[in-house]
Amino acid sequence: MEEQAEMVGRAFVDHYYHLFDTDRASLSSLYQPSSMLSFEGQKLFGANDISSKLNQLPFDQCKHLISTIDSQPSSPSGGIVVFVSGSLQLPGEEYHLRFSQMFHLIPTPEGTFFVQNDIFRLNYG
Amino acid sequence: MEEQAEMVGRAFVDHYYHLFDTDRASLSSLYQPSSMLSFEGQKLFGANDISSKLNQLPFDQCKHLISTIDSQPSSPSGGIVVFVSGSLQLPGEEYHLRFSQMFHLIPTPEGTFFVQNDIFRLNYG
Numbered sequence: 001m002e003e004q005a006e007m008v009g010r011a012f013v014d015h016y017y018h019l020f021d022t023d024r025a026s027l028s029s030l031y032q033p034s035s036m037l038s039f040e041g042q043k044l045f046g047a048n049d050i051s052s053k054l055n056q057l058p059f060d061q062c063k064h065l066i067s068t069i070d071s072q073p074s075s076p077s078g079g080i081v082v083f084v085s086g087s088l089q090l091p092g093e094e095y096h097l098r099f100s101q102m103f104h105l106i107p108t109p110e111g112t113f114f115v116q117n118d119i120f121r122l123n124y125g
Numbered sequence: 126m127e128e129q130a131e132m133v134g135r136a137f138v139d140h141y142y143h144l145f146d147t148d149r150a151s152l153s154s155l156y157q158p159s160s161m162l163s164f165e166g167q168k169l170f171g172a173n174d175i176s177s178k179l180n181q182l183p184f185d186q187c188k189h190l191i192s193t194i195d196s197q198p199s200s201p202s203g204g205i206v207v208f209v210s211g212s213l214q215l216p217g218e219e220y221h222l223r224f225s226q227m228f229h230l231i232p233t234p235e236g237t238f239f240v241q242n243d244i245f246r247l248n249y250g
Contacts, residue, residue, distance in 0.1 A: 002161075002168070036127075036197045036198075038195040038197060038208070041193065041195065043127070067249075068166065068246060070163040070166065070244045070246070072161045072163060072242045072244065073161075074199070074204075074229050074241065074242055075200070075204075075241070079199075079200075081206070081227065081229055081242045081244070083163070083225075083227050083244040083246065085225065085246055085248065098248060100208075100210065100225035100246070100248065102206065102208050102227045102244075104199050104206055104229070116199065116200070117197045117199055117206045119195045119197065119206070119208040119227075121193055121195070121208065121210055121225070123210065123223060123225065123248045124192075
């Protein structure tokens with residue numbers, strides 16, 4: 001179960017940030033009405049509001065570079081927690097922004113996963 | 126439910142780091158046999174091994190300073206995910222170590238919570 005969590009976590013992270021960097025609007029398909037996002041302390045509820053927030057961030061292009069991925073099974077029913085650290089590169093900015101983010105993934109009846117919990121923080125200091 | 130998650134998250138974080146900084150051995154009571162810890166990529170399973178790891182860290186005294194706490198309900202059955210950022214001060218060290226940590230808390234029949242998932246990373250860069 002631990003190995004599967006690691007595999008799912010890595011595959012999810014690849015997929016998520018690839019979509020974020022190339023087709024951000026399609027991230028909405030990874031969330032559901034019950035999903036929550038805390039973005040730098042701001043709370044958003046449901047796939048629609050979360051998608052709006054992500055698509056209204058004040059940059060059009062970006063590139064995520066991933067440093068670490070830690071994944072664990074969160075429950076006997078197949079949930080997985082994924083913890084990511086990395087950096088965000090914005091066009092025209094010399095320095096990367098370091099960030100940490102966690103996802104709680106829940107299995108769907110179709111055999112995929114959706115994001116129930118998403119918490120994002122830039123690392124200052 | 127969101128407000129309760131915030132309250133529980135803040136109370137847990139206060140309690141956890143207070144114990145860590147003043148009576149580290151007693152942290153074992155917050156974990157159960159099913160608990161998991163990923164500490165800088167090293168995985169530990171169960172309250173005993175987790176407690177051993179925490180008590181064998183290469184410093185006796187430390188002080189955690191908390192910068193941000195984000196909490197969300199993780200499931201309809203009362204679980205809570207808590208995401209923490211802060212810094213760790215070690216005796217004799219001029220600089221603080223920045224860290225991020227997440228906890229997945231599960232309610233117990235006694236009305237408290239235990240740590241099912243714990244992922245800790247120092248923030249470099």
